[in-house]
Amino acid sequence: MPSPAATSEDAAKSGFVEERILDAALVQFGQVGVKKTTIEDIARRAGVDRVTVYRRIGSRDDVVSAVTGREVRNLLAELAELPARHDTLEDLVAGIFVTVVTRWRTHPLVERMLALEPDRLLPQLTTGGAGVFLLAVAATTELLRGGLRAKALPEPPNLDIRVEIACRIVHSVILQPVGTIDLDNDLAAFARTHLAPLLTAR
Incomplete structure (x- = not known):
């Protein structure tokens, strides 16, 4: 039976290989599209064989x-680091909005896929993107709740609904855009x- 230290080391190595594969894929997708x-392109760039890509991640x-x-x-x-940087809830809302919109608008993979392969990306952001959208709503709600708690401010009613609308x-x-x-x-x-105002009005 492997020791806990060996198991931990194996997990770290596995995670490192997966990160290399994803790093390679991000560069490859950004250069030539999906x-x-x-x-094989991803495996070559990551310095692994194609079987490793299939085993660790799966299909393209x-x-x-x-x-x-x-x-x-x-x-x-x-985004989780933003509450500590802003003194008011309004500034926090602005910080979240600016960060999210800027990051996605300027992301090289998103830019390339929207321009060349919208049929592949758009379903992940729309009809097939329920999981990511719900994650964004939940994370944003917790960010704002944390900001309210830190400033000892009461939570507006129906905050989760307001965040989803936002x-x-x-x-x-x-x-x-x-x-x-x-x-x-x-x-x-x-x-x-x-x-x-949508998020803070009472």
């Missing part, structure tokens, strides 16, 4: 899902004017 990427679609999921988790980790607005802004509202020059001002 459609032109093969498991599984790799896409794994890469997307990791990018979402990285963003959520970044997340739907953010989702729309990411997918369709073009409109009559100027969202290029001051995202923070838009958030303070339109989203903060």
